Structure formats: structure tokens, C-alpha cells
Amino acid sequence: MALDEIPGFxxxxxxxxxxxxxxxxxxxxxxxxxxxxxxxGRTLLEQTHDRLAPLVGDRVLVVTGEVHRxxxxxxxxxxxxxxxxxxxxxxxxMAAIGLxxxxxxxxxxxxxxxxxxxxxxxxxxxxxxxxxxxxxxARDGWLVTIGIQPTFxxxxxxxxxxxxxxxxxxxxRRVLEFVEKPxxxxxxxxxxxGQYRWNAGMFVVRPTVLLDLLAEQDETFTATLRAIAAExxxxxxxxxxxPKIAIDHxxxxxxxxxxxxxxxxxxxxxxxIGDFDSLASLLGDDDAxxxxxxxxxxxxxxxxxxxxxxxxxxxxxxxxxxxxxxDTPDALLVTTRARAQEVKNVVAALKEQxxxxxx
Amino acid sequence: MALDEIPGFxxxxxxxxxxxxxxxxxxxxxxxxxxxxxxxGRTLLEQTHDRLAPLVGDRVLVVTGEVHRxxxxxxxxxxxxxxxxxxxxxxxxMAAIGLxxxxxxxxxxxxxxxxxxxxxxxxxxxxxxxxxxxxxxARDGWLVTIGIQPTFxxxxxxxxxxxxxxxxxxxxRRVLEFVEKPxxxxxxxxxxxGQYRWNAGMFVVRPTVLLDLLAEQDETFTATLRAIAAExxxxxxxxxxxPKIAIDHxxxxxxxxxxxxxxxxxxxxxxxIGDFDSLASLLGDDDAxxxxxxxxxxxxxxxxxxxxxxxxxxxxxxxxxxxxxxDTPDALLVTTRARAQEVKNVVAALKEQxxxxxx
Numbered sequence: 075m076a077l078d079e080i081p082g083f084x085x086x087x088x089x090x091x092x093x094x095x096x097x098x099x100x101x102x103x104x105x106x107x108x109x110x111x112x113x114x115g116r117t118l119l120e121q122t123h124d125r126l127a128p129l130v131g132d133r134v135l136v137v138t139g140e141v142h143r144x145x146x147x148x149x150x151x152x153x154x155x156x157x158x159x160x161x162x163x164x165x166x167x168m169a170a171i172g173l174x175x176x177x178x179x180x181x182x183x184x185x186x187x188x189x190x191x192x193x194x195x196x197x198x199x200x201x202x203x204x205x206x207x208x209x210x211x212a213r214d215g216w217l218v219t220i221g222i223q224p225t226f227x228x229x230x231x232x233x234x235x236x237x238x239x240x241x242x243x244x245x246x247r248r249v250l251e252f253v254e255k256p257x258x259x260x261x262x263x264x265x266x267x268g269q270y271r272w273n274a275g276m277f278v279v280r281p282t283v284l285l286d287l288l289a290e291q292d293e294t295f296t297a298t299l300r301a302i303a304a305e306x307x308x309x310x311x312x313x314x315x316x317p318k319i320a321i322d323h324x325x326x327x328x329x330x331x332x333x334x335x336x337x338x339x340x341x342x343x344x345x346x347i348g349d350f351d352s353l354a355s356l357l358g359d360d361d362a363x364x365x366x367x368x369x370x371x372x373x374x375x376x377x378x379x380x381x382x383x384x385x386x387x388x389x390x391x392x393x394x395x396x397x398x399x400x401d402t403p404d405a406l407l408v409t410t411r412a413r414a415q416e417v418k419n420v421v422a423a424l425k426e427q428x429x430x431x432x433x
Numbered sequence: 434m435a436l437d438e439i440p441g442f443x444x445x446x447x448x449x450x451x452x453x454x455x456x457x458x459x460x461x462x463x464x465x466x467x468x469x470x471x472x473x474g475r476t477l478l479e480q481t482h483d484r485l486a487p488l489v490g491d492r493v494l495v496v497t498g499e500v501h502r503x504x505x506x507x508x509x510x511x512x513x514x515x516x517x518x519x520x521x522x523x524x525x526x527m528a529a530i531g532l533x534x535x536x537x538x539x540x541x542x543x544x545x546x547x548x549x550x551x552x553x554x555x556x557x558x559x560x561x562x563x564x565x566x567x568x569x570x571a572r573d574g575w576l577v578t579i580g581i582q583p584t585f586x587x588x589x590x591x592x593x594x595x596x597x598x599x600x601x602x603x604x605x606r607r608v609l610e611f612v613e614k615p616x617x618x619x620x621x622x623x624x625x626x627g628q629y630r631w632n633a634g635m636f637v638v639r640p641t642v643l644l645d646l647l648a649e650q651d652e653t654f655t656a657t658l659r660a661i662a663a664e665x666x667x668x669x670x671x672x673x674x675x676p677k678i679a680i681d682h683x684x685x686x687x688x689x690x691x692x693x694x695x696x697x698x699x700x701x702x703x704x705x706i707g708d709f710d711s712l713a714s715l716l717g718d719d720d721a722x723x724x725x726x727x728x729x730x731x732x733x734x735x736x737x738x739x740x741x742x743x744x745x746x747x748x749x750x751x752x753x754x755x756x757x758x759x760d761t762p763d764a765l766l767v768t769t770r771a772r773a774q775e776v777k778n779v780v781a782a783l784k785e786q787x788x789x790x791x792x
Contacts, residue, residue, distance in 0.1 A: 098749075373779045376772070388764045388791055390457075390779045393772030394753075401765055405747045406758075408767055413735070413752030420732045420749045432747055 077128040077202040082184030083209050085126040086174040089119060089138040089146060089191035090164060094421040094433075095349040095414065098405035099382065102433050107192035108145050111347055112356065113366055118192045118347075123150055125198045126189065129205055135159060135178060136191070137170045162313045168324040169316040171277070172288060172295065176303035179281040185212045187278040188321075193346050194356060200342035208278035208338040211246045217287060217329050218278040219249065221271025221337040222344045227261035230348050232273040232322070235264075240336050249335040252327050271337060274344055277321065287325045287334065292317065295324070350398045351414040354380040363391070379411055405432055436487040436561040441543030442568050444485040445533040448478060448497040448505060448550035449523060453780040453792075454708040454773065457764035458741065461792055466551035467504050470706055471715065472725055477551045477706075478508055484557045485548065488564055494518060494537060495550070496529045521672045527683040528675040530636070531647060531654065535662035538640040544571045546637040547680075552705050553715060559701040567637035567697045570605045576646060576688050577637040578608065580630025580696040581703045586620035589707050591632040591681070594623075599695050608694040611686050630696060633703055636680065646684045646693065651676065654683070709757045710773040713739040722750070738770055764791055 089107050093100035100106040107119045114121060126134060132154055136146055140160040147158065159177060161170060171188050178186050187205060195201045208218040221234040232255055237248035252273055256264065264270035277284075289296035298316060302309050317324075329335050347353050357380065358364035364380045365372055371383035373390040379397040383389045389401050398414055400407040407417065424433050448466050452459035459465040466478045473480060485493060491513055495505055499519040506517060518536060520529060530547050537545050546564060554560045567577040580593040592612045599605035611632055615623065623629035636643075648655035657675060661668050676683075688694050706712050716739060717723035723739045724731055730742035732749040738756035742748045748760050757773055759766040766776065783792050 373782055375775060375778060387762070388783075388788070390764065390766045390768075390776075392766075392768035392775050392779065394756075394767065394769060397753075397767065399765075399767050403746075405749065406760055406765065407749045407751075408753065408756065408758050409749075409751035410753060416734060416751050417749075419734060420751065423732055424747075429747070 077199060078206075079131055080129050080185075080206060080209050083130055084133040084135060084178050084181075084183040084186045085130045086171060086178070086186050086188040087119075087122060087126070087134060087136045087191050088167060088170050088174075088188060089136050089142060090161075090170065091190075091192060092421075093192065094418040096347070096353070097417055097421045097433065098400055098402045098407055099384070102430075103141065104145070105142070105192070106347065107190075108142070108149065111353060111366070112194060117149055118194065119146065119149055122189060122191050122193070123153075125195060125201060128198075129202055132157070133183070135174050135186075137161065137174050138191075139164060162310055165313065165316050166318045167275070167321045168288070168295070168319045169299075169313075171321050172285065172299045172316075172324075173302060175279075175281040175284045176296075176299040179285060179300070180303050183281055185209050185278060186281050186284070187212075187276065189276055190274075190346070193274065193344060195342055195344050197342040201340070204338050204340045204342065205278065207243065207245060208276075211240065211243050211336055211338065212278045212280055212283075214242075215280065215283055216240075216246075217283065217326065217335045218246070219326065219335060219337050220274060220276040220278070220340040221249075222274050222340040222342075224261075224265055224270065224272050225343075227258050227265050228272070229255055229258045229261055230352070231255060231346075233261070233264055233270045234273045234337055235269055236271060236337050237269075243336070245339050246336045247339075248333065249330045249337050251330050252322055271339065272344070273322070274340065274346070275322075276340070277326070278338075284325065287329050291324060291328055349414040349417065350380055350400070350409075351411040354396075354398070354411055363397075436558060437565075438490055439488050439544075439565060439568050442489055443492040443494060443537050443540075443542040443545045444489045445530060445537070445545050445547040446478075446481055446485070446493065446495045446550050447526060447529050447533075447547060448495050448501060449520075449529065450549075450551060451780075452551065453777040455706070455712070456776055456780045456792065457759055457761045457766055458743070461789075462500065463504070464501070464551070465706065466549075467501070467508065470712060470725070471553060476508055477553065478505065481548060481550050481552070482509055482512075484554060484560060487557075488561055491516070492542070494533050494545075496520065496533050497550075498523060521669055524672065524675050525677045526634070526680040527647070527654070527678045528658075528672075530680050531644065531658045531675075532661060534638075534640040534643045535655075535658040538644060538659070539662050542640055544568050544637060545640050545643075546571075546635065548635055549633075549705070552633065552703060554701055554703050556701040560699070563697050563699050563701065564637065566602065566604060567635075570599065570602050570695050570697065571637045571639055571642075573601075574639065574642055575599075575605075576642065576685065576694045577605070578685065578694065578696050579633060579635040579637070579699040580608075581633050581699040581701075583620075583624055583629065583631050584702075586617050586624050587631070588614055588617045588620055589711075590614060590705075592620070592623055592629045593632050593696055594628050595630060595696050596628075602695070604698050605695045606698075607692065608689045608696050610689050611681055630698065631703070632681070633699065633705070634681075635699070636685070637697075643684065646688050650683060650687055708773040708776065709739055709759070709768075710770040713755075713757070713770055722756075
């Protein structure tokens with residue numbers, strides 16, 4: 075199925091997040107969106123752009139930290155000069171996406187869709203079809219979120235509870251509430267009801283609608299964003315006055331409570347690669363050992379899990395199941411898929427020790 | 434207790450063996466005796482010399498492969514020029530120790546003692562006391578072996594079965610037989626009898642006695658060794674005619690059957706560091722993680738076993754018990770203490786793949 079470009083629709087790509095649970099691949103200076111974590115030969119950022127370009131052409135706005143501007147331009151040279159908006163500092167997702175909304179409002183964008191730079195979606199056609207439906211609903215003034223069909227009771231994602239169908243839109247449904255990451259047992263209950271979907275942070279909305287919804291909660295926030303868009307030279311002066319808050323809390327949850335949010339089902343495979351355990355699941359089956367890199371650099375005997383030979387050295391693994399071995403030129407990680415979440419503790423320890431060269 | 438030099442006593446140090454189960458630390462070009470595996474700041478070869486020098490002064494003969502001559506001279510610059518005998522090729526322990534015997538016979542050595550270059554003995558005084566007793570028995574014409582008091586039912590060592598005490602020598606006993614590496618259950622039976630000791634391959638004997646015992650089994654073997662000692666320029670011509678056989682089979686076992694072998698109890702701690710499991714036991718207690726190298730290069734969370742940060746990289750290990758992580762500039766090994774024996778399979782695979790640069 076071919077994808078048609080969607081007139082008046084802009085893609086916003088928040089490119090941030092340290093991804094400390096993917097250390098030593100992901101570093102502060104080179105977060106996971108700059109890496110090819112799937113072995114596709116394209117970085118997650120490049121794959122995100124590949125996925126969106128058919129829908130928006132060059133109507134793309136990447137919102138990122140000043141330090142990443144150069145790397146992003148290097149990976150996406152096709153982007154127009156004004157396609158990268160650099161934040162002076164990280165102030166969470168509401169400030170980032172809100173600034174994009176304010177900029178696009180002035181550029182006359184009809185609808186914007188926010189899609190993280192470091193998510194994996196192997197089925198671009200089905201993704202595009204869901205986005206097209208979301209845009210149609212957004213044109214009617216709704217805040218639209220694409221809710222991913224859960225494939226297992228994950229405790230790593232937030233959930234969307236959906237209600238009645240929305241008349242006039244084939245698969246859209248009202249959103250009753252957004253819920254935070256649940257326990258696995260609660261997640262199992264969610265799946266049993268059939269009412270819940272994963273919240274992938276994909277919001278599709280008219281820029282003005284988003285800014286007005288924010289204004290209902292925090293008038294100054296919206297006013298400041300519009301002021302920056304009107305006079306970009308004031309960015310440095312005004313940015314640090316913006317609240318640090320996630321778009322879910324600032325807008326999505328109150329808007330849902332007010333009955334102003336709808337969801338479009340995302341039936342495509344999706345992953346945010348939260349840690350090496352999910353990366354291992356993404357790359358291979360549980361019995362074999364996934365290799366992210368050149369298999370000729372590995373010697374595996376009775377090993378399963380994931381091995382990343384990333385320094386050119388030969389990596390030999392003997393008799394370990396569900397192991398995680400990540401070899402880079404200056405740091406080596408050895409752990410298990412079950413303990414993959416604790417990698418962030420190593421990063422925290424290195425920061426405490428002042429090893430900024432390694433994080 | 435101070436050690437006195439033993440007049441007329443020469444130390445023979447066979448320095449060979451690939452040590453493939455200690456890859457990637459031990460390599461063909463740099464076997465384990467050239468490495469500091471105990472973190473003592475001295476290599477195993479240097480520690481062996483440190484242990485023997487008080488007993489023999491400069492009466493040392495190192496028998497090694499031509500390829501290692503330079504490295505040995507670098508590590509032991511105090512050795513006289515004629516202290517290193519280089520074999521054109523490896524022909525097992527009888528040829529190596531037999532050649533040393535023939536050379537020392539011509540140099541007028543009264544007694545020689547053979548001690549491997551890659552064994553660990555933390556108690557040099559007690560070692561020296563046992564050697565002194567062994568030399569005394571050897572002067573009476575016996576083939577003397579130092580039998581190590583077993584501390585656990587090891588399946589990795591051969592055993593010596595001892596008989597009646599030898600009159601005139603306080604702790605010497607007749608040797609009834611040498612037995613090959615047993616199963617653990619058989620080893621347990623050995624320990625229960627109290628009759629068995631570990632065979633550490635330490636032989637103390639008059640050079641002429643050793644050569645004559647060999648001649649009883651293979652007259653040509655002895656004749657060829659004496660010919661090489663008489664005319665060293667014929668080494669290359671004659672060496673490859675010598676049988677490839679271990680001294681245990683060629684001399685020790687038949688001599689024991691003939692009642693010509695005695696053993697002196699070795700009550701000192703001893704290890705031949707067969708693999709990373711025994712190295713881990715040697716370095717630390719089982720609950721902690723032993724680090725061979727700079728601890729500042731490691732980040733350990735819930736890890737036990739042994740970590741060797743040998744490339745300057747930071748090594749992070751999370752949630753693995755009894756793990757083996759060996760980091761070198763060109764190769765990395767990750768396994769468990771229980772599977773440590775299989776490291777040699779990786780070396781075999783690399784050889785098959787023609788990766789001589791890595792083995």
C-alpha cells in the first residue's frame with residue numbers, strides 16, 4: 075500500500091533523552107536516536123525520518139538540545155536550515171513540543187504530529203495509515219493520540235483507556251484517561267478488559283488547539299511559547315522561565331478528563347527500546363544470541379542473549395544464557411537481560427566519580 | 434626460617450605449555466609463565482626464579498622453546514648466558530628435562546631438581562625445606578618427587594600413591610605408583626586413604642641416575658641426549674629424532690614399579706593455575722569478585738567471580754555470579770567459572786579460522 079503525502083501536515087520530532095539504560099552504546103553526547111540499534115544500517119533518527127518523509131515531505135521540525143544540532147544535521151542533510159529547533163537546555167516534553175507548536179502556528183501548519191526520534195516501527199505503511207486517520211480527526215479539533223495495541227502486559231509503558239467510538243471517524247475512540255506505568259499484574263488486568271492501549275507519546279493536533287489546551291492549564295506557558303516563536307532572539311532569555319513538565323501531565327491528562335482527546339488504534343509493531351532486554355527481544359528469538367555488529371568478531375559457545383562487538387575486538391562468550399555483552403572502544407558492559415534496567419546505576423556511579431568522559 | 438644454598442644442586446625450569454585455557458591472557462607467543470597472574474607484580478617465571486635462587490644461586494637451567502628465549506632473558510637478566518637451553522621444537526617433558534640432565538651431567542652437577550615455570554607456591558620457605566629433604570634423598574641415588582598434600586579431591590591433577598617410610602630420611606616414603614588424573618569420586622577415595630599426594634611434576638635426582646633410568650627403557654634416547662650435550666652443534670640434527678613422551682611415562686612410572694622412587698611431602702600451598710576457575714580460587718574468596726588489574730577500571734554491581742581489566746577500558750559487570758570477564762586489547766572473554774575449561778575450545782576454533790594473530 076503506497077502512502078500519500080498529507081497536505082498541511084507537519085511532523086515534529088523531539089530528539090532527546092539520555093538513554094542511560096543503553097550505556098555504553100548510548101552516551102550523553104550521543105543518545106540512542108543517533109545510533110543504528112537495529113542493524114538496519116540507518117540510525118533511529120534516520121529511520122524516523124524515513125518513516126515520516128512520505129507523509130510530510132520536508133515539513134519536518136526536529137526539537138533537540140543545542141549539543142545535538144550538528145550531529146542531527148549530519149545525519150539528515152536533506153532537512154531545510156530552519157528544520158532544527160535547538161533548546162538551550164532540556165525542559166521536558168511540554169516545553170519542547172509546545173515550542174514546536176508555537177513555531178508551526180506561525181508557519182501556518184494545519185496539523186502537527188509529534189513522534190519521538192528513537193522509537194522503532196518496522197511497518198511504515200501501517201504507521202502511515204494510522205497517522206492519516208489521526209490527522210483527519212485532528213482537523214476536527216481533537217487532540218489525537220495513536221494508541222498502540224499491547225502485545226504483552228508491559229510495566230514499562232503508560233496506558234490509554236479508550237471509550238466510545240467517535241462518530242464520523244472509522245476507528246477513532248474517545249480517550250477516558252491516561253494512566254501511568256502499571257505493575258505487571260495491573261497491566262494484565264488492563265489487557266483482559268481490551269480497553270487499554272500503550273501510550274507511545276504520539277500526539278496529533280492542530281498547533282493552535284494544543285497551545286489553547288495548554289493555556290487552559292497555564293496561560294503564561296502558552297504566552298511565553300508564542301512570544302519566543304514571534305521573536306526567536308528572545309529564546310535564551312525566556313526559555314528557562316518555562317516549567318519542566320511532561321506533555322502528558324500538562325495537557326493530555328486534563329484534556330482527556332475534559333473529553334477532548336481521542337485515540338486512533340496503532341496496529342503496527344512498535345518499541346521504544348528502553349534497555350538491552352527489549353533490544354534483545356527486538357533483534358532475535360530468545361533461544362539464539364542476537365549479534366548487533368559483525369558476527370565475524372564473535373566466538374559463541376552455548377550463549378544466548380545479545381552481544382554487541384563494537385570495538386573491533388573479538389568477543390568470546392561461553393556458557394551464559396540471556397547475557398548482555400556490549401563492547402565499545404572505551405567501556406565494556408557485561409550483564410543479563412533480567413538485570414538490564416540496572417545499567418543506569420552504572421552510569422549514575424560513573425557520573426558521581428566524575429567520569430564524564432564515559433557517560 | 435632462612436634458606437641455605439644447597440651445594441652441588443641445580444634447578445631445572447621447564448618453561449613451556451600453551452596455557453590455552455587461560456586465553457586471552459595466555460597466548461602462543463606469550464604463555465602463562467611470562468605473565469603476572471597473581472597480581473604480585475612479578476611474572477610466574479620471575480616468581481619461580483625468586484623461589485629457587487636462595488637454594489641454587491645462579492645454578493639454574495631454563496629449558497624452553499627457541500621463540501621464548503628473548504622474553505625469558507628479558508625477565509631474568511641475572512641468568513648467565515648459558516642458563517637458557519632452547520629446544521628447536523616442543524618434544525614433551527622427557528626430551529626437555531632429559532636434555533637438561535645430559536647438560537648438567539657434563540657440568541658436574543650433583544643433583545638436579547625440575548620445577549615448572551608456571552606454578553604458584555606462596556610459601557617459599559616450606560618449599561625450600563621440602564626441596565632440601567628431596568636433595569638429601571636424591572644424593573642416595575633415589576628418583577625423588579615432591580608430593581603435594583591434597584586439599585580437595587581434584588580431578589585436574591595426577592596422584593602419587595605412597596608406601597613405607599624410607600629409613601634414614603625423616604619424611605621420605607616409597608612411591609608405589611603414579612596414577613593419572615582420576616574422576617572426582619575416585620579422587621575422594623584417594624584422599625580417604627591418606628596414601629595419595631598430588632603429582633606436581635617436581636623431580637629431584639642425580640642427572641646420571643635419571644639418564645640411566647631412561648636408558649633402561651630406551652637406550653637410544655639417553656645416548657642421543659648425551660650426544661647433544663657433548664656436541665651442542667648437533668642439537669638441530671638430532672632433536673627431532675627424540676620421542677615425544679612425558680617424563681612420567683618414560684621414567685617415573687617404570688622406576689616406581691621397580692621400587693626406585695621416593696616422595697617427600699610437600700606441605701606448602703601449590704597451584705598450577707589450570708584455568709580461570711582455579712585462578713579465581715587462588716585470588717579471592719568465592720563470595721567476592723576478584724580483580725586482576727586496576728580496580729579503578731571496574732564497576733561491579735552484584736557480581737562475583739573474576740574480572741581482568743587488561744585493556745585500559747572500564748569494565749562494568751552487573752548481576753552475574755561466578756563470572757569470568759577477561760578484557761585484553763584485541764580479545765574479550767566472557768564465561769563462567771564452571772565453564773572455564775571450555776576456553777580452550779575458543780582457541781581451537783580461532784586456530785581453525787586461521788586467526789593466528791589472536792591465539
